[in-house]
Amino acid sequence: MKEHNTYAGNVRLVGGRLCLDFANSAVFEGRAVAKEYWCDYAAFVVWLRHAGALDAAAIEGAASAALAQPAEAGAALARAVVLRAALYGLFSDIAAGRRPAEADLAALNAALARMPTPPRLASMGDRLAWAWPAGASALELPLWPALWSAAELLMAPELARVRECESCSWLFLDTSRNHTRRWCSMEDCGNVAKARRHYARRHARS
Numbered sequence: 001m002k003e004h005n006t007y008a009g010n011v012r013l014v015g016g017r018l019c020l021d022f023a024n025s026a027v028f029e030g031r032a033v034a035k036e037y038w039c040d041y042a043a044f045v046v047w048l049r050h051a052g053a054l055d056a057a058a059i060e061g062a063a064s065a066a067l068a069q070p071a072e073a074g075a076a077l078a079r080a081v082v083l084r085a086a087l088y089g090l091f092s093d094i095a096a097g098r099r100p101a102e103a104d105l106a107a108l109n110a111a112l113a114r115m116p117t118p119p120r121l122a123s124m125g126d127r128l129a130w131a132w133p134a135g136a137s138a139l140e141l142p143l144w145p146a147l148w149s150a151a152e153l154l155m156a157p158e159l160a161r162v163r164e165c166e167s168c169s170w171l172f173l174d175t176s177r178n179h180t181r182r183w184c185s186m187e188d189c190g191n192v193a194k195a196r197r198h199y200a201r202r203h204a205r206s
């Protein structure tokens with residue numbers, strides 16, 4: 001049975017890109033969700049804030065829209081979950097050197113088609129950043145930065161650096177100098193894997 005977890009604000013952010021953290025907001029076993037952190041739209045909002053996925057005003061807008069329109073919030077969350085599954089599938093396939101599944105690409109394109117207008121580039125302090133379409137559904141807005149981040153990464157040279165953790169299956173961008181990183185984080189999965197190997201060696205000897 002799918003395990004529900006309300007600790008959406010504690011999910012580790014190891015992806016290195018928003019789209020990968022978005023994909024890592026569940027624990028996947030194959031293509032099935034084994035552990036869900038987005039139990040409802042409120043938990044999704046907790047995660048958005050935690051991940052810095054969107055500016056504070058847009059997150060507040062989504063939170064109050066969800067209180068006012070619970071049915072629409074449920075539908076928007078369902079679309080976020082579909083997008084997440086597609087992103088996980090696409091990047092997991094690419095990390096394994098497989099050709100991305102047509103169904104995942106179709107789901108990503110369907111989400112792109114729902115954006116009312118593409119984002120604009122706007123000055124934010126001393127740099128340029130994406131500005132998300134104003135006047136669009138406050139409940140859907142949180143999907144777009146992750147969607148756009150995915151489209152950017154899918155066409156970027158760094159795509160070749162997307163990896164799937166050998167221990168927990170989360171996705172991350174390998175920015176290590178030799179591009180030999182195998183785990184989402186050394187502190188968690190890396191040490192667990194090393195301890196497991198150490199135990200297996202000792203066990204084999206005795």
Ligand SMILES: [Zn+2]
Nearest residue numbers: 165168184189
């Ligand atoms: Zn891991």
